[in-house]
Amino acid sequence: MPAKIIFVLNNKLTETDSNPAITLADFLRYEKKLPGTKIACREGDCGACTIISGETVNNNLVYKNLVSCILPLNAAHKKHIVTIEGLSGDNLNPIQEEFLKQGATQCGFCTPGFINSLTSFFLSSPVISYEIALKYVAGNICRCTGYFSIKRAIKELVNKYSPELINFDTRTDDLIRLDIIPGYFKEIKARLINITDTKSQFPKDNSDFLISGGTDLYVSSYPAIKYGNVNFIESRGKEPVSETDNSIHLDASSTIDDILTSEIIKKYFPAISELEIHFGSKQIRNRATAAGNIINASPIGDFTIFLLSLGAEAVFQNGFQKREVLLKDLFLGYKKLDYKKDEILEEIIFRKPSSKAFLNFVKISRREHLDIASVNSGFFVEIESGVLKRVGISAGGVAPVPKFLNEVSAFLEGKTLSGENIDVAVNLAGNEIKPIPDARGSDVYKSGLMKIILKNHFDKLKKFVEKN
Amino acid sequence: MKKIDYISKDYDRYLHLTGKSEFVDDMNIPSDTMYASVFYSSVAKGKIKNIDFKGADKLHNVFIFTAKDIPGENQIGGIIKDELLFAEDEVDFVGEPIGVLVAETREKAEEYSKKIEVEYEQLEPIITARESFLKNNFIMPPRIFESGDIVKGFKKCEYIFEDKVEFGGQEHLYLETQGAIALPLEGNNLKIISSTQNPTAVQRITASILGISNNNIEVDVLRLGGAFGGKEDQANAWAVIAGLAAYKLKKPVKLILERSDDIKLTGKRHPYSIDYRIGFAKDYKIIAYEVIFYQNAGAAADLSPAVLDRTLFHCNGSYFIPNLKATGYSCKTNLPPNTAFRGFGAPQGIFAIESAIFKSARKLRISPQKIQEINLLTEGKVFHYGQVAKNCTVKNCYDSITRKINISKKEKEISLFNTGNTEFRKGFYIMPLTFGISFTNTMMNQASALVNIYSDGSVSISTAAIEMGQGVNYKIRQVASEELGIDISKIRVETTNTSRIANTSPTAASSGADLNGNASRIACREILNRITKYYSDKQKSNKKLRVEFKKEQLFINGKKQEQHWKSVVTELLMNRISLSAHCSYATPKIKFDKIKNKGNPFSYHTYGAAYFEVTADISLGTFKLDEIVIIHDGGKVINKVIDTGQIEGALAQGIGMMTMEEIIYDEKGNLTTNSLSKYKVPDIYSMPDDINITFYQNNDFESGLKGSKAVGEPPLVYGIGAYFAIINAIGFNKEINYIFESPLTNERIFNYINREA
């Protein structure tokens, strides 16, 4: 019997006995009668159901935007959940007013989601810029405006408020002063700390569904989840990314956003922004975990493809013992893994790149952003006096599993970057891949694209070598 | 204080922005409401052998209705009566409704209805229009539009080219899915709240399905969360099904389609296959154009005949073609019936002629602009359907664009950029726009408005217009406010309701504001006339006085009076003069002979031109839109914010249609692109950060709504320009040896590049 879920919903302490596995969107709309949160797709792909979720991390109140249609009610526990109703008084706030002026709402169905994403931008982004604001709303689809008016509104808002919002430490107070958020936000931190933990967890071996972010499971298996035994993996409260002398450790239960925006990752992999901006949307990155991406074993999992190229290792734990598997050996067949039901993926470890390391990540999809790849690929290499070392090339969308190109990588090991070697590598890759035609492209397209992407890797590497 | 004023003036947007605006699924409903879930065919063609309800039919408080439970006529076809509400013995497309299951909660209804198993004898489906054409499988006889003499015309030509074109469909993806609530009233009566563009159709079909009269059914529409044509005919079934269940159970019934069903069950923009032959004189004047359209109509007529007509009307694009023959076949296939979608057949016709021009230009080694410029429509030229182009500004807009962009300089810049560039290529295109305004079915060009003025001076307006984000309610309030001389915040536009406004035309064909705005103006004027008469009588003036309000103050013959709006209202009511008026409007001067296919079908044309510039990555096969410049003739624009919003939104939808939005059915008739994760519409990064839209100063235009032109659909056509800008970039200066197919996805770009190489 699960215990109560307790959270602050807008300005109201809320307790519920409802099934923690139902979606927050349904709970808000149909149990709490807060219909401002819209549902248009139920698969995280449109942002109409975007809410803001606040929680205390290291004694700071941290807000993010999330899509509530694939978010378990369970995830609201001890959080501050903000819906459009909680941001709106009798007057329009400055974001809403600017939207009105620019005509940035037409049919209105997407509008609460946009307002919430933008508000979460103001709440959580240390830097207030147009480019970053776009990242926050990139998961919000509008079918009416063509986005131009929305962009005009964002530009105006950023221009007007960036000078006022320089100091991140006083952000909440500043936003209240500017009327962007209501005054009750001031007390939220204290109210959250007062919520005592009353939730219990299911034992894992008893569960049908092991859920981290749920961004895969709620799309593939809802409503079955609602009727099954569910085990929610809580974040272990560890640092998402840490480093030792030789290696980098990722906490597997951390979100993609926390990992990709960590200072350590950005330091060693400046090219990581390519992956960040091409992985789902802000709402998805805020919720999707590293573990989920790996265990879901989708042949085009972006984060998995990135890790594969680094030669990463997965660390499993079953309560009694740890087990380490090289990621490239983990995937046995379509959605088949070398992984036992009672194990939890805890950590991902890879060697720290040398100062001569080069990483390239390429993803081609039907739409550049918030889309599943047709083909993606990671390329990692260290250059030692003109010779390629620790070569790792991964390829997604071209096999039943996220693929590590063993032969190509092995061939290039110790070689130079000659035109001849590149040609051999590209040809070798042709033997290693076997794409399946689907909605994201024909097999011919995918193999053709893979070749071009490999060339693109080598072109970029050449430029990198010339520069260094 | 100022803010509150802002809100009352613009309450629709205020409600949206604060999450207070209600859509069907948001409304408060009675606690005994039941929930309906439709079960449907899983095969594209077959005979129903058996239905296994998996025990659901025996459950307490679970009800199932199929064709045999329909008391009236099992028929929902509009133009042609060829579509059943529930399949009887045969099914003709995946997603064809077979019945409805009703339960106490939405979850239960979904759960039980998804478990129902239908056994079929499967038959071979037809998926494409060309296939259906070869099998002589048509919705109706072919339609032919002809002008001049095509045979003689081709004989005079110096150059003749022929080719095929393939135009892909498009999913509406209105964010609010289809839905309705049906509430039983006393006796046989029903009230239906529906997310429809066409409440009268819902009323009419529900009545005939139930075998009762239209006046037993009241349909009410508050607003739509987007529609784009997808709720013109295709909203009917769901509202009617909810109505049927509510009528049978004598309980409120709610039916909302989940997205996964909505995208599968509803029809889309029509895919077309096209064959053309085009002939030019030595100076590149188009002398003759013959084109055959194979429209993929899906399994029933729906609006396909009307859509096909608009294709034929617009098959000349923005060009004058003296000898033209256009044939349209509406081909019956085993797909969900395709339907209205912003543009309504025009994009298919226009894409064909634009393809013909582009390809011919490449063959002739000249720029497409050269052919465009020389052939653009000008004042007084006659369209192939007999109408004379009047106040024709397409060339003005086109020329303004070339000047504004400085095309010759641009060409040089781009050529410089492209030469020797092995990574990126730039390309541009100018897309002219000519779009006829009016329902091509002349009868539908009528509307009425009911204006009530209450004792406190507040005003209520009911019309046939449906608000779906296009701002029609605001425009109606705006013109009524100007007409009456009172503040807009005093005026409310009511829900669209068949009991208040009867026999409505759907809000479609971009005509909502023209028709209903004019009807509202006439009704307001009628009330002003009564006020005028009252004061004329009172002052015993034998000449008619000039009575008006300015900022709510009464003026007689230009002289300011003591009385203001509110006191005048009181005074008239005291004197037993009605302050309600119900007036109608019919678009003047339009007529069309459907046998000869000649006449004046359109009240006027909307014109414009758009410039697109793109950069393509010629190894990876991707592109980015760099710049869009539009000069649009919107007449005397009465609301810039709304009209700009319509242009921008239609443009994005048009670009989506031509680039990333791809509908794929497999050979069994299953939709492969059946979710938002597989069917991609433009997102915020798909559009450039800036856009440059100028309204062409057209002071001579008098029709439309106070001289403003309809704006909903026409700008969608601009999106076609993106297609050719990309082709220009990837095949810079090369002859093209592939068939033009839309949409131009990254995959197609990749294939085209590698074919070129």
Ligand SMILES: Cc1cc2nc3c(=O)[nH]c(=O)nc-3n(C[C@H](O)[C@H](O)[C@H](O)COP(=O)(O)OP(=O)(O)OC[C@H]3O[C@@H](n4cnc5c(N)ncnc54)[C@H](O)[C@@H]3O)c2cc1C
């Ligand atoms: C709109 C949208 C866009 C997306 N875009 C992308 C994209 O661009 N690129 C991409 O790669 N993916 C994308 N995804 C897929 C998804 O977000 C990612 O795969 C994500 O990383 C999954 O993480 P999760 O925590 O949400 O997984 P969950 O759904 O919680 O779990 C997925 C699987 O992993 C298992 N699992 C989870 N945690 C553990 C653990 N610690 N130990 C063992 N097993 C575990 C679960 O049991 C389940 O089988 C998208 C999804 C959506 C809805």
Ligand code: FES
């Ligand atoms: S409803 Fe589309 S993202 Fe949630």
Ligand code: FES
């Ligand atoms: S305003 Fe209609 S979807 Fe954005």
